[in-house]
Amino acid sequence: MRQVTTLGALPENTPCAVELDGTRILLLRDGGEVRAFSAACPHAGAPLEQGAVCDGRLVCPWHKAMFDIRDGALLEPPALQPLRRYPVRVEGDAVLVSSSPLVAAVPAAAPDPRVMVVVGAGAAGAAGAAALREFGFNGRLVVVGDEPGEPFDRTALSKFVLEGGMTPEEAAPLWPEGFAERERIERLHDTVTAIDRNTRTLTLAAGGSLACHAVLLAPGSLPRPLDVPGGNGPNVCLLRTRADASAILAGLSGSSSGRPRVVVVGGSFIGLEAASALRQRDLPVTVVSPQAVPFEPVLGWRIAAMLRRLHEANGVVFRGRARVAAIEAGHVRLENGERIPADLVLAGVGVRPATEFAAGLGLAEDGGLDTDAGMRVADGIFAAGDSARFPFGDGRIRVEHWRVAQQHARVAARNMLGGNARFEQPPFFWTYHYGRRIEVHGHAASFDRVEIEGDLDAQDFVGRIIRGDALVGLVGCNRDTELAGMALQVPAHP
Ligand SMILES: Cc1cc2nc3c(=O)[nH]c(=O)nc-3n(C[C@H](O)[C@H](O)[C@H](O)COP(=O)(O)OP(=O)(O)OC[C@H]3O[C@@H](n4cnc5c(N)ncnc54)[C@H](O)[C@@H]3O)c2cc1C
Numbered sequence: 451m452r453q454v455t456t457l458g459a460l461p462e463n464t465p466c467a468v469e470l471d472g473t474r475i476l477l478l479r480d481g482g483e484v485r486a487f488s489a490a491c492p493h494a495g496a497p498l499e500q501g502a503v504c505d506g507r508l509v510c511p512w513h514k515a516m517f518d519i520r521d522g523a524l525l526e527p528p529a530l531q532p533l534r535r536y537p538v539r540v541e542g543d544a545v546l547v548s549s550s551p552l553v554a555a556v557p558a559a560a561p562d563p564r565v566m567v568v569v570g571a572g573a574a575g576a577a578g579a580a581a582l583r584e585f586g587f588n589g590r591l592v593v594v595g596d597e598p599g600e601p602f603d604r605t606a607l608s609k610f611v612l613e614g615g616m617t618p619e620e621a622a623p624l625w626p627e628g629f630a631e632r633e634r635i636e637r638l639h640d641t642v643t644a645i646d647r648n649t650r651t652l653t654l655a656a657g658g659s660l661a662c663h664a665v666l667l668a669p670g671s672l673p674r675p676l677d678v679p680g681g682n683g684p685n686v687c688l689l690r691t692r693a694d695a696s697a698i699l700a701g702l703s704g705s706s707s708g709r710p711r712v713v714v715v716g717g718s719f720i721g722l723e724a725a726s727a728l729r730q731r732d733l734p735v736t737v738v739s740p741q742a743v744p745f746e747p748v749l750g751w752r753i754a755a756m757l758r759r760l761h762e763a764n765g766v767v768f769r770g771r772a773r774v775a776a777i778e779a780g781h782v783r784l785e786n787g788e789r790i791p792a793d794l795v796l797a798g799v800g801v802r803p804a805t806e807f808a809a810g811l812g813l814a815e816d817g818g819l820d821t822d823a824g825m826r827v828a829d830g831i832f833a834a835g836d837s838a839r840f841p842f843g844d845g846r847i848r849v850e851h852w853r854v855a856q857q858h859a860r861v862a863a864r865n866m867l868g869g870n871a872r873f874e875q876p877p878f879f880w881t882y883h884y885g886r887r888i889e890v891h892g893h894a895a896s897f898d899r900v901e902i903e904g905d906l907d908a909q910d911f912v913g914r915i916i917r918g919d920a921l922v923g924l925v926g927c928n929r930d931t932e933l934a935g936m937a938l939q940v941p942a943h944p
């Protein structure tokens with residue numbers, strides 16, 4: 451063990467990083483006690499010293515994973531692993547740390563005879579399987595998913611992949627290397643075609659079936675195709691999978707035009723992220739959207755207008771209050787008759803839950819699976835992620851946010867093992883444009899105003915979303931530490 455600092459130099463409940471033998475270690479002082487953890491967030495490596503400590507939680511500055519300050523245990527995703535812990539000793543004023551992490555002893559337990567199945571190996575499926583092991587399940591665990599390869603970070607596709615910073619295959623895996631083998635997760639690359647509610651038996655496309663004690667349905671959603679003449683033409687792309695991203699890149703490189711012109715249809719976050727990424731390649735991009743200013747209902751007018759200005763300043767051309775009538779050879783025709791030249795069209799017009807196989811469970815009108823607060827659809831059947839309609843306020847909502855999908859899955863995993871957990875967190879998502887990450891906490895169906903502090907046009911601000919006198923949400927950019935400190939103030943049900 452070596453001295454790394456003094457107690458006097460460590461402020462209470464404020465994370466500080468030190469370097470020891472080439473390892474960055476985070477120190478957290480709580481009264482006379484100091485604890486030491488890995489300083490990089492296990493999700494995407496954020497420097498945790500830029501996070502905040504609130505209510506006994508260390509909040510990651512980037513995507514707001516939360517860890518228990520007592521032992522580094524994972525409390526909220528998108529991290530799927532706890533923090534590594536290092537031995538610390540305080541001698542007088544000296545703080546001594548070892549760079550060899552502590553290894554927790556896992557008590558041996560009798561094998562669990564139950565079988566747990568997860569359908570879908572995306573955000574929620576990967577988190578659910580990891581959580582089942584984290585919460586002590588040591589029986590047979592099967593993850594059935596029809597996407598090739600291992601669970602990966604699909605949020606990178608509309609950002610770093612389209613801008614050329616990485617290939618689709620380089621999008622980060624969700625499990626550490628060797629995780630599935632170490633944790634004895636049986637990974638079936640197959641499609642579930644039906645589920646029997648009474649016996650909890652799944653039918654697999656490749657033949658055969660799987661019966662289980664409990665199942666987590668995490669099939670996500672599918673992008674809606676463009677419902678106009680020519681909407682399924684060869685130059686019209688969707689974006690959900692690595693294969694979709696590869697098709698877009700192939701469409702761009704195979705275009706006969708040296709600088710292929712792209713039209714993004716729909717003012718969705720994914721569409722605008724793609725616009726931002728394609729502008730990094732200096733391609734001409736036009737966004738056609740039914741709204742004059744996309745995202746106004748979510749971000750408020752001032753922030754939404756700033757985002758549109760940011761895109762325009764970076765060369766994106768907007769056609770607001772516009773609808774596509776048809777995709778025709780070489781152009782997109784709008785309902786007002788305008789023809790916008792297009793070598794490639796990217797449709798970002800929403801998604802629908804990928805739940806056809808679960809029709810026997812009774813689907814909501816939008817195709818979602820109704821759950822209770824414990825993410826339970828029926829006895830032994832749970833749902834998580836984009837396909838889950840969960841209780842919110844007086845009704846139910848479905849949201850398409852990465853962290854929410856993984857939070858659902860952790861709640862479901864607890865309850866698959868007989869627990870009584872509830873999903874009671876404010877929804878949270880982030881979106882990325884021209885190197886700026888904008889984050890949104892809460893899900894206010896309506897609000898009166900957004901009080902902005904900071905410089906909006908420099909994308910350096912915190913916005914408090916207010917209804918009456920109450921805070922119902924937060925939106926911000928470039929204020930990681932401040933927003934980490936405020937995250938727990940947002941009510942789950944505004
Ligand atoms: C390009 C892109 C960028 C995004 N960026 C962000 C972002 O920046 N921030 C954010 O908060 N959210 C973002 N999202 C949304 C986020 O990715 C989703 O909310 C999240 O992936 C939902 O997780 P899920 O597990 O429900 O679904 P998914 O991650 O889609 O996983 C579902 C999996 O189930 C498989 N599957 C479906 N049906 C079956 C079946 N019958 N049998 C077997 N397997 C099946 C699917 O192939 C898929 O692999 C983005 C989404 C996309 C597409």
Ligand code: FES
Binds near residue numbers: 492496510511512515
């Ligand atoms: S880097 Fe910490 S939550 Fe993403």
